[in-house]
Amino acid sequence: MVKTQYGAVIGRRFVFENKQVDAFQGIPFAKPPIGELRFRKPEPPEPWDGVKETKAFGPRGIQKDNTFLDKMKHGRTSEDNLYLNVFSPTWNPSTPSGFAVLVFVHGGGFLSDSSVKYGDADICEHLCTKDVVVVTVQYRLGHLGFFTTGDDTCRGNFALWDQTMALRWIQDNITFFNGDPRNVTVMGQSAGGASVDLLSICPPSRDLFHRVIPMAGNASCRWSTHNNLVEVCRKFAEANDIHDFLHSEKMIEKLREVPASKFAMSLMDTLSDSKADLCPVAPRIDGEFITKPISELRKEAPGMPMLIGCCASEGLIMLMGKRSSLGGIMEEISKLVPEDEYPSNFMQLRQEIFWKLIKKEDIEDSDEVTRAYVEILGDVFTNIGVQKAVLETVEAHNVPVYFYSFDYFNPKSWGPLGLRMPFKDATHCTELAYIFAHGIIWSYDFNEEDKQMLEMTTRMWTNFAKYGDPNGVPTDESSIVPSLHEKPLKWEPATTECPQRHLSISLNPQMRDEYKTIVHSGDATDQKGRQHSLTEYLQIISEYPQIYS
Known part of the structure; x- marks a missing residue:
């Protein structure tokens, strides 16, 4: 039993050989955001008497499940979903201040997912046993998390306020779980990666945490903020027969009467619709939470140590619902070079980027076209954003930035979905399996190589949480990056002189100076020598900074 500021909680205990970890699941960190609290910032939870049983996950946020199995596996959804989970070692920490704290914010396109998918026992066994307290949090999704009228009536970004409320709860309560509130690292993946980067x-x-790990998504990705959200929200209101666009307060009053189920959205629907925005709803520059453009915020923020990166072929998972073609490649490039922003030279710029992606002799080769299409999907989705975030951070702040490309994968991780893919590789969500010890895209049994990758990745991530350095501390021999090489490998941070310096994470990890020089894939080695150098690619983009404005 643990006493928090709001009341006592009791969880359950997991036992692993000679170590034991306590799990407290479904702790409320805010009042239920229902009724009059819908479309408002979260408020602190009501204190309770007695002991609250926290032995199961709280309900997931409102979302549309893709299958009945999803609902059976992950539990019910509810508008009352502001709960967090704390996983805490039972042994005494090595320092009086307590264990380092590692917080995880889930992804899901700002529309779906929850803490449930990432588990409990595996977190306890593979993360907490490395001397960290782990906290997983939930937040409002879809329009419930981001609806805005564009004025002071409803500024939006409620999901970010939810995450901030969770961080405040951690600052006030984590000491009761032997955690150190002065040593908090926040990590997230995809939309969760964009979220934690925004939080930083x-x-x-x-000012509520000290290190950040944005994985496969960050605030510099084009989809991390929405420039036309007010119009999207008005269309949602109109779809629910609400037309008071000139009277924001009336519109919000009526929307508070709409059943929560009407707000359910699905990420899979978005992925399968080639015309849909990747993130139909997302954070917006509201002048209150996100006060300025991302590049300006990144420069003026104090700066904190960062571990950042993505997987080898992020765009591969995006093939669902999309047809590989030369036209498709140019369509993605056009998102980087819009005609209305470059009326005099947009075709020249697009063609210059196009020929960086594919050789002229390969344009009739369907396999090469597909690979080029996967590359541009990944570039638009994450790769350019991660490079931009790394570069801006190392230029603005004297803080270490540990940059990675996760290049290992097990073909079984694709499951039946792999039958629909032209090739297999590490893609969006692959690295999560080696942090949370189970498949995210598809459940599969770990082989010995998977177990090695799990130990390597969790060691580096928890080292960063504890010390601000994935290599650990020099006196701790076990904290050096595991490798099959004879000599231990040191993960070196990116620098202003070499901003693409990164660790290729695989069974034989290597430091590389150029990001995306080659496609790091297990069964995609027959590429006829095609190389996509993001260095050259970014030189084209960097000459036209308004692309990111």
């Missing part, structure tokens, strides 16, 4: 640079939240 935005004024309301950036």
